Amino acid sequence: MSAAELLDWIAAWPLASAMRRSAILYLVVNAAHILAIALLIGAIVPLDLRLLGFFGNTSLEGLGPFLSRAAAVGLGLAIVTGFCLFSVRPAAYAANAAFLAKIGLLGVGAANAMTVHLGGAWRAAVNGGPVSWRLRVSAAVSLTVWPAALLAGRWIGFL
Template sequence: MQPILESLAQTDIATYLRNSRWGFAAVNTAHIFGISILFGSVLTLDLRLMGLWRKVPIAPFSYALPRIAAVGLALAVITGILLFSVRPNEYVALGIFRVKLALVSLGFLAALLAHARGSLHNDDRRQQMVMGAVSIFCWAGALICGQLIAFMA
């Protein structure tokens, strides 16, 4: 694993980001923008699943918000890899970084499972509440861990 991390840290883009205040700032801003898109759309859908706005049909939520979340996730992952490339050895050494990756993975897998099972469109309120709570836990936890990484690395 160490040779892979060293190679990543030596890429041209990693070197550029390490040495460019504005380049790093632009990628970091794009990362936060991606997280905002992801978390805002996921939180809205999860709150609907958990019972808020019951008078509003779930169909518009379940159609638009997962697509918006996917765009946010893609932007966050791409920019996250770029940010990681700047100091990969330091990030991998942080336990909180590994927790963040686990929470993002769990949140993503839970979303895939929910969509594969059609859970967004069934009438099982308990299942929807559990899905919403797990999702909020994963994505909010990942967000908090990411913020902590900024202060620990």
């Protein structure tokens, strides 16, 4: 299947057709996407700041796993709702530089998060150990990548 055929198949998806016909359905999915992004960013920023040494009096043992799971839920919901929004005009989005930048940044952010959670430094930190320099670097990357993805997402409508 070629890329053009795949994009046509996505555009023909029943939910995509329904969203093109219903402004209310599109509005609800768009609002859900914004809420999912808010959950992701709202959880990841304080977690990253804590890993970088801010809020040192706040327990990473209690805060870390909760914020990490909240960010993961936000990311999952953002991906699902984002795909729904993409399906309305997939060919146009696939040709949009800001959309492509956003997808690339999402990939970097997700890979960074997976690397953190698969490493022993995360488990050690949330079990009361010190925050390693690797976790601090990952937090700095995260604090750069996720807001950049948010900005790229807002930029989509201007290109």
